[in-house]
Each structure stands twice: as structure tokens, then as C-alpha cells.
Amino acid sequence: MNLVQVLSLAGSLAVVASSSLPSNTSVVDTHLLARKSSCFPAVGFRTPSYVPDSTQGWWCDPYTEYAFMGFSYAVDACQSLPQLRREFKDIRETYNGRYVRIYSVCDKKGFYDNVITAAWENSLGIHALIWFGFDGDYKWKSRKDSLFNTLYSNPKAKFVIRAVQFGSEPLFDWVLSPSELTSQVKAAKSKLASLGIKVTVSEMAYGFQARGGAQSVLDAVDFLDIHMLPFFSHQASTAQNSWPILKKDQDWLTARMGGKKMYWSQNGWPSTSYPGVEPNSPAAIADVANEKAYYQLLESRCTDFKYLGKGGVGWFWHIYSDEQAPGYGLYGWDGKTKFKFQPRTSC
Structure with missing residues (x-):
């Protein structure tokens, strides 16, 4: 068949x-x-018991995807395959997640094969990540080579890896110049073209703005994974009043993306602050009430997400658990959800 x-x-x-x-x-x-339900990874679609011959007709049209996409998921703990299976199943079955956006890095050999296995078994698409880190080293190059080798050697890879991200925030962190990042994106697109895997950059609007707009990068990517973290804005107040901050960044990018698809991939409000996660506005408070209010804001704007940009905008929740990024998780350190989370995938 x-x-x-x-x-x-x-x-x-x-x-x-x-x-x-x-x-x-x-x-x-x-x-x-x-x-x-007839395309991957639509809610209701289940992967078959065998690997298809081709990706033709496999992927859902990205311009039909908006509202809640799934979770950002940190992998620096090098989760075991059983844990990946369990948590990916939770993302899919409890929250109707369609994608997992990988954050951070696990350099353990074969780890991405486990990610692919868990994603395939749970009918989840993956935004893979070439992690630059914060040390100013060149490990990202070997990580890129290792990931690309896996994408070519694993027969299921092209059926679950929707995109490869360069990140996180390579422009804001001054890891690469816009021209260097553009060259890397173009080279990756050429390398992955035969697999049909897209290439993007994981960055916030300010990262582009601080580098003169970096239009060459926006022109090069297949779509854009955007960071939306209004807690850090100098104009921040309460989470429920964040929409003007979010809309301003989205409008700036929409005007420069030429109709390409956009996702809010690193998107949330922390429930606690600590060195490195501190507000730039005295009115911005990190607590569970504001984290919940931020989720409720996203939910209340479902219709806006449907019509933001061409084909709407999808959003991920950053992040799955506090173990992965303290304060940002839906799940707290006790393994329980901090608040009721039942996001819509359409409206």
C-alpha cells in the first residue's frame, strides 16, 4: 500500500x-x-507501521498551521529513549502538540536517533537545532556535521524533522555576522534539499535589529523561528498586557519576511527570576500568576494568530518543564503542571 x-x-x-x-x-x-488527519503531523494523524517511500504528500501545508504548535524542549540532560517516549507522548496526547522544538544540546552519540524514534512513534514533527551555546567556541560546527549525518543515515529522519534551526540567537549573541549566518543557512539548505528538510534561524526581532536588520538572513531562511520573551522588554508590565510588545516585534518581522511562514518558537513568561533571568522593567514580575496570564493571553488571541502574516502564526510554549529551564516550564519541579493548560490548535 x-x-x-x-x-x-x-x-x-x-x-x-x-x-x-x-x-x-x-x-x-x-x-x-x-x-x-491526512497529513503529518496534524492532530489525529498517526504514523504508519512502516516507513513510506517518499515524503510526497506527507507534510501538512505550513500555511494551514497556526495557534498552539507544541513545546520547546531542552535536551542538555540527554534524556533516555524511555523518557523521550513518555514526554513526547504527553505532548501529543495530553496537549495535542504537533511539534517539538529542540532547545540546547546533547552531544551524546546517537541522541538524535532517539529523538527521531520518539517523535515517529508519537506522530510529532521536530524543529532540530544546531546549538551555538554561550562559550564562544566552535563546537557548533561538529554538532552540525553530526546532525546532518544522522539526518541522512536515519530512514525516518526526513519524515519527522521539519526543519533545522541555527541558534539559539546567533545574531543577538554576536556568534556570527549576518553575512556569515546567511552563508551557513544557504549551505545547509543545499545540503538538506534532497531530504526536503527546511532551514531556519532561532532568533528574536531585536537580534536582527541590532545587526542592521540582517535582511540577508531573513531572505535566506525557509521560514522563521521567532523568540518572544516580553518579560525582558523595557516596556514590560504584567503578562496580560504584553500583546502590544509582541505585536510590535511581529509586525516588524512580517514587513520583512516576504510572506514566509513564522512561528513563535521560544515563547513564554518565567514564574521565577534569578541571575540571567531578570526583568528590565520594575513592573515586570516573575511568578506563576503572570506565567499563567501569559498563556491565557496567547489563548485569547487565537484569531489574531490565525491572521498574523501569511497562513497565520503558530506558537510553542517555552518550555516543557522547570527541569529544562527554571521558571519557564509548564511542569514545575514537583512534576505537576503549574496551572490548567489546554491550548487550542485552531479557531
């Missing part, structure tokens, strides 16, 4: 399954369910 047949069968099964839905569910809704 080829991929087209599998997708057709999936759509048919979705329509059949609709017979058990409440009587007030419309025919349009069941057709929408079937359509949305």
Missing part, C-alpha cells in the same frame, strides 16, 4: 469514526477531521 492509499484510508476511517460523534456534529466537521 503506497502513501496515497494510506492517507485515503485514514481519511475514510475518520469519516466512519464520525458516526460515533454527537448528533449535533455537522457533516462539515467530519470532513474537516478527515482532511486535517
Whole structure:
């Protein structure tokens, strides 16, 4: 059975399954369910028991993706495969996550193979990351080579790795000049073209602005992974009043992206402050109430996300747990969620 047949069968099964839905569910809704479930990694889509021959017709159109995408997920703990499986399953089944955006790095050999395995088994797409770190060294080059080798050697890679990010914040941290980063993006696009894996940069609007706009980078990327951390803004007050700060950065990028897709990939408000995570405004408070309020703000703006930029804008929650980035996690140190989190994936 080829991929087209599998997708057709999936759509048919979705329509059949609709017979058990409440009587007030419309025919349009069941057709929408079937359509949305026929591409990866749409909510309701499950990876098949075998690896398809081609990615043709596999990926969902990115211009149909908006609202909640999934979680940013730090890997410096080099999580075991069982832990990746367990937490990726939670992201998918509890929160309808469609993607995991990798943050930080694990240099352990074979780690990305485990990420790919856990993602495949849980029908999650991955934004992989070439991590620059904060030490000013050149380890990112060997990390890039290692990741690319995995992407070519693992037969499932091109079916779950949606993109490779250069990050985090290479422009803001002055790791590379705009011209150097542009060259790296173009070289990576050429290297990964046969796999259909996209290339992006993980950066905040100010990182581009501080480097003269870095338009060559924006022109080179396939889409953009944007950092939205309004807690650090000099204009910050409460989380619930952050929308003007967010909208200003989004509008600046929209005007320069030429209609390319954009995601808020590193996006959140901390529940605690500490050296390195401190506000630039005395009115900005790091506590659980504001972290929750920031989530509620994102939820209340679902329609805005639907129409921000071409095809809407998707957002990730930064980050999965406080163990990965203290204060930012949905899950606290006790392993429990800090507040009710039930984000919409459409509206």
C-alpha cells in the first residue's frame, strides 16, 4: 500500500469514526477531521507501521498551521529513549502538540536517533537545532556535521524533522555576522534539499535589529523561528498586557519576511527570576500568576494568530518543564503542571 492509499484510508476511517460523534456534529466537521488527519503531523494523524517511500504528500501545508504548535524542549540532560517516549507522548496526547522544538544540546552519540524514534512513534514533527551555546567556541560546527549525518543515515529522519534551526540567537549573541549566518543557512539548505528538510534561524526581532536588520538572513531562511520573551522588554508590565510588545516585534518581522511562514518558537513568561533571568522593567514580575496570564493571553488571541502574516502564526510554549529551564516550564519541579493548560490548535 503506497502513501496515497494510506492517507485515503485514514481519511475514510475518520469519516466512519464520525458516526460515533454527537448528533449535533455537522457533516462539515467530519470532513474537516478527515482532511486535517491526512497529513503529518496534524492532530489525529498517526504514523504508519512502516516507513513510506517518499515524503510526497506527507507534510501538512505550513500555511494551514497556526495557534498552539507544541513545546520547546531542552535536551542538555540527554534524556533516555524511555523518557523521550513518555514526554513526547504527553505532548501529543495530553496537549495535542504537533511539534517539538529542540532547545540546547546533547552531544551524546546517537541522541538524535532517539529523538527521531520518539517523535515517529508519537506522530510529532521536530524543529532540530544546531546549538551555538554561550562559550564562544566552535563546537557548533561538529554538532552540525553530526546532525546532518544522522539526518541522512536515519530512514525516518526526513519524515519527522521539519526543519533545522541555527541558534539559539546567533545574531543577538554576536556568534556570527549576518553575512556569515546567511552563508551557513544557504549551505545547509543545499545540503538538506534532497531530504526536503527546511532551514531556519532561532532568533528574536531585536537580534536582527541590532545587526542592521540582517535582511540577508531573513531572505535566506525557509521560514522563521521567532523568540518572544516580553518579560525582558523595557516596556514590560504584567503578562496580560504584553500583546502590544509582541505585536510590535511581529509586525516588524512580517514587513520583512516576504510572506514566509513564522512561528513563535521560544515563547513564554518565567514564574521565577534569578541571575540571567531578570526583568528590565520594575513592573515586570516573575511568578506563576503572570506565567499563567501569559498563556491565557496567547489563548485569547487565537484569531489574531490565525491572521498574523501569511497562513497565520503558530506558537510553542517555552518550555516543557522547570527541569529544562527554571521558571519557564509548564511542569514545575514537583512534576505537576503549574496551572490548567489546554491550548487550542485552531479557531
